[in-house]
Each structure stands twice: as structure tokens, then as C-alpha cells.
Amino acid sequence: MNISVTVVLTYFLVIISRIQTESINITLTDLGSMENNATGFNNLVILNEILDVFDIRNIGSSWSKVYKLITNGCSHDMAQYLSGLQAGKNWAIKMDDSSGKYNQGFFWGNNYWTGSITQCSFINQSKTRSRNLTKVVKNTDLSYINGNFLEASEMMHENPPFNTGFYMLKVLLNNTHKLGPPRTVLMGLCLPGTCQLSDIVQMTHTSRSTQQNFQILGVRSPTLNNFSLWKDITFQILFIATIAVALLIIGGTGCDLVLRKRYEADLRMKKYSKDLNSESSSGLGCTTYDLTHGIPDKTNKTNRDAFGIPTGVNNNNSDENLAIEPTSTEEKKLSVWIEMLLSFSVVTNFQAICDRNVGNDTIPSIHGLRTLSMLWVILGHTMIVVFKYSDNMELRKVVEKKVLFQAVLNGAYSVDTFFFISGFLVSYIYFRTNAKGKLEKLTQGVNEFTAGTYHFFGLVGYRFMRLTAPYLYVLGVVEVAMRHLEQNSVFEPPTQDHINCPKYWWRNILYINTLFPVEQMCMLWSWYLSDDTQFYIIGAIILIIGVRHLKFAAGMLVVFMISSWATTAYIAFSNNHMPNADDPFALFDKIYDKPWTRLGPYLVGMCVGWVLFKTNCKISMSKVMVALGWTASTIMILYLLFGLFNATLTKIAAAAYSSLSHTAWAAACAWIIIACSTGYGGWVNKLLSAPILYPFSRVTYCAYLVHPIVNRIYAMESDSPIHMTTNNLTTLYLGQVVSSYVLAFIISLSFEAPVVTMLRIMSPTRKK
Template identity: 85%
Template sequence: MNQENPPFIPGFYMLKVLLNNTHLLGPPRTILMGLCLPGTCQLRDVVQMTRASRTTQQSFEILGVRSPTLNNFSLWKDSTFQILCTVTIAVTLLLVAGTGYDIGFRRRFENNLHIKNYTKDLNSESSSGLGCTTYDLTQSIAEKMNKANSDALSIPTGINNNNSDENLTIDPLSATDEKLSMWAELLLSFSMVTNFQAICDRNVGNDTIPSIHGLRALSMLWVILGHTMIVVFKYSDNMELRKVVENEVLFQAVLNGAYSVDTFFFISGFLVSYLYFRTNAKGKLEKLTQGVNEFTAGTYHFFGLVGYRFVRLTAPYLYVLGVVEVAMRYLEQNSVFEPPTQDHINCPKYWWRNILYINTFFPVEQMCMLWSWYLADDTQFYIIGAIILIIAVRHFKFAAGILTVFMISAWATTAYIAFSNNHMPNGDDPFALFDKIYDKPWTRLGPYLVGMCVGWTLFKTNCKICIPKIVVVLGWTASTITILYLLFGLFNTTLTKIAAAAYSSLSHTAWAVACAWVIIACSTDHGGWVNKLLSAPVLYPFSRVTYCAYLVHPIVNRVYAMESDSPIHMTPNNLATLYLGQVVSSYVLAFIISLSFEAPVVTMLRIMSHNKSK
């Protein structure tokens, strides 16, 4: 009684109980109880004490008990963590070496320029008496040094195919007149100075649609908002507030955040089609397959496209996958909260499914890094799109027929699944039937195919379409109405079973059609202030790191929630502050991952493909 602290070392335990007989609380519900007990208590002791407290009036079932004070988990003994540390150290050394070599090379090159231009100035003064400055010339050469790398990243990168598609249009450029070995060029690809300048470049390539940048960047903010709300709802202490906010009209924009993913599918299909046709029109693809038959040439193109994309995406993806496994294993052992998914179990078993981009073919309970379903679907769509595009070069009508068949099949399949499962898009949870509708490629293909059609259209017209004013007005009106209806149209409405199936089938494609008008209008000088917003240079850097931001932002969400020692209390001010913090943290990490893995890989692929073409 006289001691300030208890006469034993305390321990903390989390008891998960299912209450079956809850006359006051309504139907059976699960509760989590935090227990402070002597640290010598084992998990089985807590279970026995809980069962011993049962009375005839109580009816409950113990679902589990956990304790962060009893875990023996050590990061330094974790094999995945050791691999991550090794990779991190190796990449850090390459970044330091590449940056140092780049800075030294720039200085040496500028000194040589000053000497040459000083000699030239003396000759000029002796003949004409006129002097000149070498600063502008030196600056232009320095810019030329950046051009090879900046071109690789100045074209928008994103969640979808990113640079892997857009780099089809890039010509490898020599940084200077001085010949560098391939190893020197590969080392320079890790230069943080050059890569950061490329990411933050306020210019875009000639083969780029600038409005794509803004559409991608703003959609990423929408994705982060939706995922932040999911985490907040799971780890809040006033969960009943969710029932209140879900009945507000404006909150429907959060509940319907799945359409942001359709925007990325649309962008992905658009870039694949637009850039492939432009590259083929310049004759660059034919150089790679001269002297072979049509089937062999198509096969070369296909494996070249798929292989380039695989290498391009997998480097940062594999690193973040390891981070997810380690982070969730650590949090599962040390957090007072239960993890939202079983990544600490699934990732060691099924990581190979992620690397092969086939994880959406398996049950969601076995999925590692749940949000990676998008990367799997997008890669599968890319494979389908590559086949259609390769065929379309010589057999356009046949390729168009294949695309139409895929589109109708996706609509019919989605409608059948929704109808047979009685799916109500206005009443069910947004992630209802996740394993049957939400993440399956055969239900999400529509927006990608719409993007491919728009890409071909803008290529064929060279982004020069004369649209009458009345058509422009009707187009913007129809697009705005479609977007608003898809976001808010089902609020407090009831659909029949057939109407619900039709809505589930066509709504995602309808969203892509609305996005299609936005891109067509902005690309043909009919976008007005919308085009100015989406093409704002300030959005370019955020657009270029969207892929990495998508990879890392759920980790930020989870670490914030599970590292807390108390639930999140939801209020409008708290949610706004939390969301802004999640955005900033996610993009800081995205820039780091992009500079460390994404940008170097893109540049190395460009260098190796250039050397191979020689």
C-alpha cells in the first residue's frame, strides 16, 4: 500500500470476446478488452481466469488473447529484415557513388568548357575586339547532361504502366560529347541530383498529354482519402459515428472512391494505346524486327513490352513488399490492436503470386499486400492490351473485334455475378463481394478498354479535333452529370435486382467514358479552366511518383493506427489533420522510393536498350 508502483512487473493483454447474450446491446458483437495483469501471466492464464469469471447470466466466447509484453520477436533476427537492410545499404552506396560521380563529372565538364571558351574568346577579341559570356553555354550543356535522364522521367509516371509504356517514345541521348562506358552510365543512373531534377521538371515530353498528370495526381489524393477513412473506421473509439456520416450526401464521394481506381485503369489503357501507335508510326518498333515474319515480329514486340514493364515495376514493388511483411509482423507482435489483414502470415507464403502479378486469381484471405490487387489487374490488362495493339497494327478490324468481345464479356460477367449474389451497390459495403467483383480482372476490364479506344482516337487525329461549340457544351454537360450521378445518384434510393446488376456492370465503364471526354476535350483545346488545372506544372512531380505513393501510403495508414496506444477519436478536425498528414508522409516516402529504385531502373533500362540497339 505504501509503494508507488505495484510490487510486480505489469503486463498488458488484449482479450477478444464474442458476446452472445446481449439483451442491452442487441445482436451478438465482438469486443476487445485491454487487461493490465502481472507480467508473469501467460496467455493460457488469462483464458482460464476469463472462463472462471463466467456466471449463469453471462454467455460469451473467447476468440483469442494477445500480449505485446510477452512477444519474443526481434527485428534483427528476421531474415526478411536482414535482406531489406542489405538491399538498403547497397542502394544507398550506389546513390552516394552515383551522385558524387555525377557532381564530379559536371564540374570537370564545365571546367573544360570554360577553358575552350576562354581560348575562343581570346581569338575572338584579337580579331574583332568583342567578348562574350560562357555562362549560358555552360548552362545549356549542363541541361543537356540532364536530358537523357530527365526525358525518362519527364513523361508522366503513374500507378499503371508508368514509364514502361511512355519510354517507348524516348530516344537515348548522349549526355555530352565525351564517350562514357556503359558501367559509368549505369552508375550515373543512381544520381539523386539528376533524378530529382527529372522528377521535378516543369516540362513534359512532346508525346505526353499534360492533362493526364493532373488527372493522375488528383485521383491519387482520392485513393489516399478512401484508404485513410477505412483505417480510421476500423481503429476508432466512436465507430457509431460511421453510421451517421454515411448518411450524409457529401460522404458518398468517399464511399464511391472505387471510381478513382477506374480512373487509373483508364489512364493505363490510354497510355498503352496512344504511345504504342505513336511509336509504331515513327518506325522505331520495325527497327527491332527487321527481316522476320509477322508472327515472330509480334512475338518480339509482346515479350519486349511485357519484359520491360515487369522490370520497370517490380524493383520498387518487391522492396515495398518486404517492408510490408516486416512491418506487419512487427506490429502484429507489438501493437495493442489486431492487424487489418494477415500480411505477416500470407506474405512469407504467397509473395511469389505478387511478383507474378497473379494474386487476384486466389482467395482474398490468402492475399499479401491487399492493395496490390490493382497492380495484378493492371498487368493482366496490359498483357491483353499488348496483344490487341500488336494485332491492330496490321489487322485493325480484327483487333477491334477482339476488343469488343472483351468489353461485352466483362459487362456480362459482372452483371451475372452481381445478380446471382444479389449485390446492391447502393446498400452494401463498398468492398462487399471483394473476392467476386471488386478485385477480379474480368469485372474491371471495361475502363481499360475505353482508355485504349481514346488513345487510338487521339493518335489518329493527332489531338486535333474540330468540335462544334454545341457538342462541347453537350459533352461537358453529359460528363459532369455522369460523374455526379455515379457519386451521388444512388443516395437514399432502392434498385431492383436487375437494375442493381446492370448498374454494377456498366457504372465503372460509364465513369471511364466521362474521363474520356475530359481528356479528349483538354487535348483538343476544348478544356478551358479544367485543362489549366489538370495541366498545372505544380502537379507534375506528384504525378511522376504516383506509383510509389500508391505502394507506400497504406503502410503509413497502418503504422499510424497500430503504433498508437489508444483508438482514434473521429471528429471532422481530427480527420482533416490526419488525412493531410497521411498525404505528406506518403509522398515523402514516395519520393525516396522513386529516387532509390524507380528512377534508376528506368534510366538503366533506357541505357541498356540503347546499347543493345547499337
């Protein structure tokens, strides 16, 4: 016992002595280290020195070598610039202040060291403009708030002895000082405008220190480009078209107001004369126009054109009320040319768009579903632009790990909603308006193939004429806007529209651009219109065949559906596509935009349209069935939005998910429309059918066309990157929504509504 205790005590004493010895050694080591660094820490790693890509000090110190490598004009003005910096000249310091430098947030994703192109351009001020600006500053509270800084700055202003220019340097930073993988940064430089792009490259190489490791990828100058809008042919065409349409709008609106006043005067006279109804308008033509409303008939009568298409129905994204159909019993006879002019009336078209009623061949809840989907699309595209042009890109990796943000990442399902709605309207309106329950009338008395062919080209031609006018105009705007931004913005464009649109615009007009590589696509978001038009062609064939051969048409639909599923699964499996991990656009050119992978939701919509037609929107369901339907639909939507959060799928499961998920989303939407149309929608139907949503739904097509332009102009017209915060993103998104819809109303009033009305006026059936 005593021996064991002695051994244990001896063991602990040895351990304690070792600990004391080690602590003494550590203390002595620390003291020695402090003594060695008593003179200071001379080898600190400072990030702004490591990332000082363009060091003006190095250029100045080695100027005797640098000036021989650059052009004479640049050499002369750069010598003056360096002398100005050495003398502390105000204009030279402002130039240095305008140049971009690394400041903060490198590890948070700050790849844009843009400086200020605005400040650089304002360094060259005339004395008159400088005095005027000083007067403005004196009359504002801003000068007082900033301690008279602006006023003092203008009083100290000096013009440089040359015109300044702004250059954007694109540099690849390699793995220096373990800063991570190579990254590309954009850096703005305010230098003499006489310097050529090759001069900037030479000076950048000279300014490089021995510790820096980077590669120059390119350099361009937003201030030295030769681009002129007035010399651009596309802009000239757009300008002429805009002036012509503006004149037609003025003429049509003025004519409409005059006729309305005349009609109101006739109504007042009618009170005093019983014979007023026998009087005519003395030979203005043979057709009629409702001067009191200018809106479609709200009776049970459905107006159709020569191809059996309801003249008041927009079969894609707009609404039936865009077509003006005269219905008043108090009629004025107008010529066709007067009616064509009246189709541009802002008053009439705005009333039609904002009408709180819907046609008999439209499901009210469609309006709400379409509007909410459009808001979702704008949100997704806004986030894409913000992520690309932000100075804290790494924030995306943080927010993507939030559960609620999965709704943004899965915004692709909003497009599936559009496909579902389009397929539903094509099927439902076709059966309901063309046959009214007697489908054999469509081909009665004529050869089946001839009648079907004539009907097919009528459907496709009507759609082409209705969609193409606003589409072609916006296509031109995209080309000009992106060419202007590519030349004048400090940022690089997200796509090559300024190159692709002049070459491949004809693919867009033929709606076949998704059949070509995405690198060649003009107006990238137009892939939806291409797919939807191709789906419309398939749907028209199925519907025409289904008039007499319903089972065969149903078999065709099933074959198309299964083929789409199988093709998508094969592509996803062969490319190892993981929906829960990949960027939603990772396989854009293989899965996302191809018609054979996105057909499912459209076919589901066609099936729902046929079901509601056959049942006349009268389906009896028990409370249990209704509860099960809403439960299944809700679970499906929530699973598709959030089900893959932090989940890992096998290769086969991922392929199956990629194949079936879009169709499953359409199935969930199908229940919502069926329930709302048959009286089982409850508060959901009240929300989706709210009349306040009708105007926004009717301009959805134009809103889809213009909203990405608004996104890009906002980001690329700025001279600094966007900083992402919750408040900033919320304010930005709301501004994008308002701006997009304002432009959408303008485009719809100018192009979409007039074209739909003119198609009705020129209808052979209407003339008869």
C-alpha cells in the first residue's frame, strides 16, 4: 500500500515539474520574440498593397523608362499628370481619387474597383458651368450639411491641361499570398484622354511590383468610344417607328374624343326628338363603333374571326379585353380607315385594359395566377442582376442557405405556370368558342384535311401577327440599349446581345431561337416565347385532330408527354445534373430552355382546359375530395420549393426529379384552377380573381418583354457596383416592378392593343 502511494506521488511530481519547465521555456521564448521585434514589424502583409494593380507611384519612379514605351501624346500628358500630383494640384488629386483602387471586401466578393467615371468626366469643367454649379450649391441645404464642402470644392476647381479619359482594366488575379483561387476584377482608371489602350497595358505592366502576380485580360474605354445613337441604323428605325406610332396615337385619341363628344351631343338631342334614331351619320362607312364604351361585348355572344378565334382573346399572356368590339345599339357608321385609326386611341385601349369585367371565355382566377407569376419572374431576374453586379457577391452563398430563399432559387417554376396557363387557354378557348359543345361544326361540309390545314395556318398566323409587333419593337430596343451600354458602361454586359441581335434577330421573329446554341441567342429571356410558340403549334395540331378523332389526339398528347419526360431524364442523367446543388441555369442550353424538356406543363394545361370545357366548369366534389385536393396541391408546391433544401439525391433520383418536377408543378396549378373554377376555391379564388389584378394581367406579355431591360439599365448605368442588403434589395425590387409595369402599359397601348383590334377589323367574317 505504502509502495503504491509512493509511486503515484512520484509520478505526479514528475508531471508537475515538466509542466513548470515547459511554461518557463514558453515564457522565455515569448520574451525573446518580443525583444527581437522591438524595432518594429516590418514585413506585414497589407492587402491594399498586394492588390494595388495600377500603382501610379511605380510609374512615376520609373518614368525615364515608361515614357519610351507609350505614344507621344500620352507620354506628354502623363508627364503633366505626374507633375501635377507631385505639386499637389487639385485636378491631379481628383484624377487619382477618380481611379479605382481596392478598398475593402475582397473576401466578401468585391471584384469591381470601378472608381468614378462621373467624377472623372466632371474634372474637365468650363468656368461657366463651374460658376453655375456653385450658385446651385449655395441655394441648397446640402452645402451646409456637408460643411460647405461642395462650395469649397468648386471654388478650388482647376481644369487639367488636357481632357481626361476613363479606362476599364480587366485583370486576372492569380493565387498570390494565398488569397484563394484566381479571380477576375475590373478596375477603373482616370488618366489623360490621349492615352491609347495599348498605353494603358504598358503602364500597367510597368507599375507591377515583384510581389504582384496578375494577368491583363483586356482594357477598354467608355469615354473614348465612337458609338453614336443617331448613326445606328436600328435606332433610326426605332425612332421612325416611335414617331409614326406616336402620331397615330395622337390622331386616334383625338378622333376618339371628338366622336365621343358628338355622340354625347346626340344623346342630349334625343331627349327632345323622337326621330333621332332614323338619322344617319351621312356616309361615314359600313361598319360600326361603340362611342360610349369601346370595350368588348359582355353578353353571352362570343365574337370570332375568320379562323374561329375569339377576337377578344389573347391566347398567350394578355387578355380578351385588348380587342375592341362594337356592341352598342346606338351606332355611328364609320369607315374602315377611321376604325383603324381609332384602334390607337389611348382612351379606349386604356379602358379596355383596366376593365373590371372579364369575358365569358376566361377563367377569372387565371388573372391572379398570371400576375403573381410575373412578379415572381421579376424577382428572380432582379436577383440575378444584383448577384452579378454587387460588391459583396459572397453574400449569395449565405442567403442561399436560408430556407425561404429557396423560393427565389426555384423561380423557374414561375415559367412553368405560364406554360400551364397558355396550354389551358388554348384548349379551353378553342373548344368553348369554336364549337359551343358541337365540335363537328368546325369541319362540316368540307374536306377534313383541307379544313384542318386552313384552320391550322389561321391559328398560327393570328398568333404570329398579334405577338410580333411589340416583340419586334422591344427586340430593337434591346439591341440598341445593349450596344449603348456595352460602349458606355463601366461594367461588362451579361450577354452578347449587341453582337447576337444584329446577326440572329430573324431566329427570334421565327420563334426558333431555342433550337440554336445559347451563345448565339439574342434577348436571352425570349426563349420562353420561342418555346411557347412551338408548344402552340403542337397544341393546335392536337386540337384540330381532336375535333373528329379525340382518342387519337389524346394518344398524341400522351406520347409527347412521355417523350418529354424520357428526354429530360436522359439529359439530366448523362450530365450528372443535381437539382439540389447545381445552379438552376447550369444546363441552360441542354435542359432549361429546350422545348422538348419543358413541354409537360403546357400539355397539362391543355388537359385541364378540355376537362373544364366538357364539364362546363361544373364539377361536384365532396368536402373530403376538396380537402384532399388542396392538401395534395399545397404539399406538392411546398416540396418543389423547399423539399431539396440540404438534401442529397442519387443520380437516378436527380434525373427523375429533373424530368417530372415541372409537370408536377403544373399539376398543382391544375388543381388551383379547377377548384377556383368550380366553386371550391374559397379565399384563394377571391385573391386570384380580384379585379384589381386584371390590368396587370392583361399587360403581362409586355411586362415580360421589357423588365430585363429595366434590370440591366439600372445596373449598368451606375458607375459603382450594387451593395446587397435586405432593405436595398426590397426597395430595388419594388422599383423594378413599378418601372417594368409602367413601360409595359406604354408598349401595350402603343403596339399590342392596336394590333389586336386591327386584326379584328380586318377579319373576313366580320366584314361579312
